Amino acid sequence: MAILRLSHVEIKVPDLELATAYYTEVLGLVETAREPERVYLKCWDEHQHHSVVLTYAPAYGLAHMGWKVESLDDLDFYAARLEAAGVPVKRLEGAEVGVGGGSVIRFQTPSGHQMELIHGMEQVGNLLPLTNPPPRPLGLVGIAPPRIDHVFLTVEDVNGMTAFLQDVLDFHLTEQVVGDDGFQIATWLEVSHSSHDIALVTGADGGLHHFAFWVDDWNDIRTASDVLAFHGVRIETNPTRHGATRGHCIYFFDPAGNRNEVFTGGYWSDPDEPPITWTEGEMGRALFYYDGVVNQRFLTVHS
Amino acid sequence: MIRDRSDAESTAYLVVVGAGGFVDDPQSGRDNGIEEAQCPCEIVDAVADFDFGSLRRGQCFEGADHMQAAHARGGHGHVAGSDKWQARAFGRGKGRDGIEVGLVQGADVVGHRLAHAFGCRPLHERDRSRYVPHAGTLSFDAGQVGPRFGPRATPEGLGSDDMGILRLAHVDITVTDLDLAAAYYTEVMGLLEVERDENSVYLKCWDEVDHHSLRISYAPRVGFDLMSFKVLREDDLSDLENAVGKYGLPVERISKGASIGQGESIRFETPSGQVMELVHDVDRIGRATGNLNPAPFFEGTRGIAPPRMDHLLVTAEEVGESTKFFTDVLGFRVTEQLLDGEGHQAATWMERSHSPHDLAIVSGPNGGLHHFAFWLDDWDHVRKSADILAYNGIQIDVGPTRHGITRGNTIYFFDPLGTRNEVFTGGYRPDPDFPTITWTEDNIGRAVFYYEGELNDRFMKVHT
Numbered sequence: 091m092a093i094l095r096l097s098h099v100e101i102k103v104p105d106l107e108l109a110t111a112y113y114t115e116v117l118g119l120v121e122t123a124r125e126p127e128r129v130y131l132k133c134w135d136e137h138q139h140h141s142v143v144l145t146y147a148p149a150y151g152l153a154h155m156g157w158k159v160e161s162l163d164d165l166d167f168y169a170a171r172l173e174a175a176g177v178p179v180k181r182l183e184g185a186e187v188g189v190g191g192g193s194v195i196r197f198q199t200p201s202g203h204q205m206e207l208i209h210g211m212e213q214v215g216n217l218l219p220l221t222n223p224p225p226r227p228l229g230l231v232g233i234a235p236p237r238i239d240h241v242f243l244t245v246e247d248v249n250g251m252t253a254f255l256q257d258v259l260d261f262h263l264t265e266q267v268v269g270d271d272g273f274q275i276a277t278w279l280e281v282s283h284s285s286h287d288i289a290l291v292t293g294a295d296g297g298l299h300h301f302a303f304w305v306d307d308w309n310d311i312r313t314a315s316d317v318l319a320f321h322g323v324r325i326e327t328n329p330t331r332h333g334a335t336r337g338h339c340i341y342f343f344d345p346a347g348n349r350n351e352v353f354t355g356g357y358w359s360d361p362d363e364p365p366i367t368w369t370e371g372e373m374g375r376a377l378f379y380y381d382g383v384v385n386q387r388f389l390t391v392h393s
Numbered sequence: 394m395i396r397d398r399s400d401a402e403s404t405a406y407l408v409v410v411g412a413g414g415f416v417d418d419p420q421s422g423r424d425n426g427i428e429e430a431q432c433p434c435e436i437v438d439a440v441a442d443f444d445f446g447s448l449r450r451g452q453c454f455e456g457a458d459h460m461q462a463a464h465a466r467g468g469h470g471h472v473a474g475s476d477k478w479q480a481r482a483f484g485r486g487k488g489r490d491g492i493e494v495g496l497v498q499g500a501d502v503v504g505h506r507l508a509h510a511f512g513c514r515p516l517h518e519r520d521r522s523r524y525v526p527h528a529g530t531l532s533f534d535a536g537q538v539g540p541r542f543g544p545r546a547t548p549e550g551l552g553s554d555d556m557g558i559l560r561l562a563h564v565d566i567t568v569t570d571l572d573l574a575a576a577y578y579t580e581v582m583g584l585l586e587v588e589r590d591e592n593s594v595y596l597k598c599w600d601e602v603d604h605h606s607l608r609i610s611y612a613p614r615v616g617f618d619l620m621s622f623k624v625l626r627e628d629d630l631s632d633l634e635n636a637v638g639k640y641g642l643p644v645e646r647i648s649k650g651a652s653i654g655q656g657e658s659i660r661f662e663t664p665s666g667q668v669m670e671l672v673h674d675v676d677r678i679g680r681a682t683g684n685l686n687p688a689p690f691f692e693g694t695r696g697i698a699p700p701r702m703d704h705l706l707v708t709a710e711e712v713g714e715s716t717k718f719f720t721d722v723l724g725f726r727v728t729e730q731l732l733d734g735e736g737h738q739a740a741t742w743m744e745r746s747h748s749p750h751d752l753a754i755v756s757g758p759n760g761g762l763h764h765f766a767f768w769l770d771d772w773d774h775v776r777k778s779a780d781i782l783a784y785n786g787i788q789i790d791v792g793p794t795r796h797g798i799t800r801g802n803t804i805y806f807f808d809p810l811g812t813r814n815e816v817f818t819g820g821y822r823p824d825p826d827f828p829t830i831t832w833t834e835d836n837i838g839r840a841v842f843y844y845e846g847e848l849n850d851r852f853m854k855v856h857t
Contacts (some may be wrong), residue, residue: 319843
C-alpha cells in the first residue's frame, strides 16, 4: 500500500513538433498517442501508456507529474491524508483523466507543483513479448532509455516540501545537503528502493530542475553523450558522477529549454536506512563528485 | 638558381607580397606556379630594411598580445623571446602566373615577422624543407632533408614503418617537491617506483618492460626537461642523428652511463624548443606481471594503475614548421590536424606506433609541455580513475569526456605541483597510409571536447 514510483511527467513545450522530434529521435522514446496539442510518449521497456506527455504551451516547464500507486485504495488513503493536511484534492476517473485513463487524485503541493497519484493507467506493453523475450528490442533509435527514472524540482522551502513528502506521502529521505544555517538546501527521497525518485533543490516554487531517464550503465552514458553531441544537443555537463546518490549522469537540454538527464548507478535503499548528509562546504562534491565545484548554471537554470 | 646573399647564420624566406597568397595550399592542392618557376625568379626591387621594433599589433604578434591577436586573425604564428628585430627584404620578383614573391633575410623569428608584416605567409611553414635549407644557400633539392625517414624519400609510404622511432619512451619533468610528487605518482596514479637518487625518482607503469617512463626531478620550478622516444634499432640512432643534423639542429650524443636506466642516446632541441631524446639501449627490467603465465592485471599497485604511458602534447609557436620537422625528419605521420581560419595548422596529432597519436603539437609558447598521458583499458577504467582522483582531492581540469580528434575518452587533471596529466583510452588504430583527418577552427570545441563543444580557458592557457 503505497506510492510505487514516478509514473509520468507532463512537460510544456512551445514547439510541439520540434519537441516531439527531439524526444522520439534523439531520446528515442516511442510515441503512443497524439492529440492536437499533446503527444504521449513512453520508454521502450515501460508497459504503461505513457511516461512523458508533451503539451503545447507558450512556455516551458512542468505541467504536472504523476505517481503510480499500488492499489485503488491508495487514492482514498492519500486523499484523506492530503485533506487532513489542508491540501484540496480533486478526483478524476477514466475519460476525465485523458488519454491512457485510470483513476487519479490531483492536487497542488505546498511548493506549487501540480501532482497526481494515478492507478490503472492503460497498459500497452513494452516492445518485447512476455514469453521468451530477448533482452532488448531491435530498431531502437537515439539514446533509447528503458524507463523514466526521477524528477528534480526547485522549491523555495526545501524543509517544508521534504517534510510534506515524508509525512503525507511516505517518501523516504536518502540524502540531504544541509546549509550552515541548518536548513536543507537540497534533498533526495525515494519510494522505490532506489537512491531517489524525487529530489528538491532550493529555487523558485513550481520549477522543474530536470527529469531523468534511466540507462543501463556507464557505457550507456557515453553512448548517450555521443548521440547528444552528434545531434548538436546542448550538453550542460560532461559524463560525470554525483556524490549524492553515487549515480552517473549527463545533463542536457531539450529544444524548449527543459533540462534532461540520463542517469544510472547509485544504490538500493531500504526505507529504514538513515539519510546521508552533505554539508554546505561539500555541496560541490555532493552534486558533481569529480568537478567538486558548485556549477552556478546548474543551480540557477530551471524551467 | 639564385644565391642567398645572407651570411651563413641567417635564414632566407620566400614571402608572397602579392594579394593572392600561396594559393597552392597543401590542403586544397591548388597550384600557385611557384614550384614550377623555381622561385624566386628575377629580382626587381632594391634592398629594403625593416625595423621590427617599431611594428605594432596587427602588423605582427608579440608576447602576451599574440594569442588574442593571432586568434582574431585566425590563430596563426607566435613570435616571442628574440631580440633580433632586424631583417632585410632584398628580393622581389614575379613568379609564373604573375604572383609576386619576395626574398627575406634574417633570423627565423624576424623573417617570419616580416612575412606577417607583409600580410602574407612565410614560405618555410608551408614547405620549408623543399625551398629553404638552413645553411644559407637556396636550393630546391627535394631529397635534401629527411632522405630516409621523410615520406618524400619513401614515396611508397610504408618503407620506413619498421624502422626509426617506435614510441614514447619517457617524459622527464621537474617538480618543486619530490616527495609529494612521488607520493602522487605512486599512490594516486599508481606507478611503480623503479629507482631513486638524491635528485630524481624513476617510475614506470606496471605493464611496461623498459626501465622507466617517467622521471621526476627536483628543481626550483615546475618544468619539462625532455621527451624521450625509443627507436627500434641501434642504427636508427645514427641515421636520425644525421637527419636532424642535416636539418640544421645541433645534436648531442649522451654516452652510456650518463643516464640511469639506459645507454647511449642522442639529444637535440626541436624547432619548437623542447629537448628531445632518442634512445635505443634501455634497461629491460620487465613488466610487473612477468612473462611466464602472467596474470592479466597487476595487483600490487594502488590508485589508477595505468598499464602504460601513451603520448604527450607540447606547445609550439609555429605548429606547421614543427610538424614538418617531426614528419620529414623523424618520420612521424599526421593523423589529424586542426586548421585555423587561414588554413594554418593550429594543432597536429602524429603517430609512430599505430595509435591515434604518440605526440601532438598545439599552438603556444615554444618549449612548453601541455600534458602527458597514460593509457587506460576502457571507459570503465576512465570512470574509476575519476573516482580515485576526486577521492584524493586532485584538481580535475576536464572530463570524463570524449575527444572529437582521436575519438579517445579522457580526463585531464593536474599533479599536485601543476603539471597536467591525462588518462586516455579508445581511438583507432591507424596504418601508415591513414589519410589525415582535418578539423576546422569553427569546430574547435567539438574537435577537442566532443560533448561539451567548447574549450575552457584553463585548458587553453595552462601548460608547464
